[in-house]
Amino acid sequence: MTDHSPLRSAWTESLARGQRPDASALRAHLRAVHRDHAGFTETCARACRDTAGRTSYDWLAEAVPPDRQARILDLACGSGPLLQILQARDADLRLTGVDMCPEELALARARLADGAADLLQAEAQDMAALADGSVDAVLCHWALTLMDPLAPVLDEVQRVLVPGGRFAAIVDGPMDAAPGYAAAHHLIYGHVQAELPGYGEIDLGDPRVRGTDSLTDLVHAVFPDATVTVETGVVAMDGPAEALAEDAAGFFYAAFILSPARRVQMLADLAALLAAQTQDAPARFAMPVNRLLVAL
Numbered sequence: 001m002t003d004h005s006p007l008r009s010a011w012t013e014s015l016a017r018g019q020r021p022d023a024s025a026l027r028a029h030l031r032a033v034h035r036d037h038a039g040f041t042e043t044c045a046r047a048c049r050d051t052a053g054r055t056s057y058d059w060l061a062e063a064v065p066p067d068r069q070a071r072i073l074d075l076a077c078g079s080g081p082l083l084q085i086l087q088a089r090d091a092d093l094r095l096t097g098v099d100m101c102p103e104e105l106a107l108a109r110a111r112l113a114d115g116a117a118d119l120l121q122a123e124a125q126d127m128a129a130l131a132d133g134s135v136d137a138v139l140c141h142w143a144l145t146l147m148d149p150l151a152p153v154l155d156e157v158q159r160v161l162v163p164g165g166r167f168a169a170i171v172d173g174p175m176d177a178a179p180g181y182a183a184a185h186h187l188i189y190g191h192v193q194a195e196l197p198g199y200g201e202i203d204l205g206d207p208r209v210r211g212t213d214s215l216t217d218l219v220h221a222v223f224p225d226a227t228v229t230v231e232t233g234v235v236a237m238d239g240p241a242e243a244l245a246e247d248a249a250g251f252f253y254a255a256f257i258l259s260p261a262r263r264v265q266m267l268a269d270l271a272a273l274l275a276a277q278t279q280d281a282p283a284r285f286a287m288p289v290n291r292l293l294v295a296l
């Protein structure tokens with residue numbers, strides 16, 4: 001059964017004191033969330049599809065270069081859903097997954113066939129185990145948004161890529177791109193801020209990753225000669241409002257810090273909101289996604 005006791009960490013303690021959490025507090029918080037809720041990202045992300053029937057993992061996997069035996073790094077691979085998709089598409093790909101959370105890597109190891117991928121525990125800011133120019137493409141599904149400092153991550157991506165390589169990432173898209181998303185986001189954050197007022201004004205990771213222009217500028221600073229594009233898409237899931245609210249809320253890191261009573265209230269409010277948005281049809285939760293593509 002999922003543990004929903006409120007999560008506290010050095011990051012939430014800093015916020016509660018009115019301070020800006022530092023990088024080590026961010027790491028501690030992410031490690032705690034993923035220790036207690038390993039695999040939570042894919043519960044929502046695998047259920048959400050675009051109008052072509054693709055999940056955001058599928059959309060990202062399309063950025064893989066067509067050459068046989070390409071060497072692919074899944075940066076912050078989590079429980080390994082993207083690695084599994086890549087392996088099923090082309091068993092000749094040479095796959096590596098890096099993540100800093102051992103509980104996530106254990107899930108990835110369990111789902112992948114022996115030898116399907118090299119799995120390494122490391123921080124994206126320091127991937128010393130990977131040689132310079134040793135991968136053809138770096139993919140990163142929904143994790144760049146969490147990383148701070150970000151510059152060393154982009155430096156590491158550049159270091160491990162071959163000349164002519166590719167970097168592609170799925171990150172949060174503009175809130176207004178997905179109908180109803182902003183209202184669901186604000187509802188969840190409203191409950192969170194009632195218990196921890198600073199959450200939201202300060203959020204996990206580098207906020208510049210969440211803006212299309214600011215993300216492009218960040219990437220250009222490290223890859224000045226690369227072609228950089230950011231495309232916006234929408235993925236959505238339908239279902240009974242109560243179950244949908246649970247799955248949708250599970251995707252928001254902020255929701256993990258709620259007390260049990262507040263969480264129950266938030267889920268009831270979110271279910272009512274999702275049901276009201278679609279009236280007679282099944283309830284729907286839609287998320288905006290940006291796909292960053294960097295061609296060196």
Ligand SMILES: C[S@@+](CC[C@H](N)C(=O)[O-])C[C@H]1O[C@@H](n2cnc3c(N)ncnc32)[C@H](O)[C@@H]1O
Pocket residue numbers: 030034041042045075076077078079080081082098099100101104122123124125140141142143146147148
């Ligand atoms: C939202 S989950 C995404 C996991 C997976 N990519 C997916 O989409 O299913 C974020 C992942 O990023 C990892 N992560 C966050 N910051 C990291 C860092 N600086 N270095 C390595 N891993 C990091 C977390 O441990 C977690 O597994």
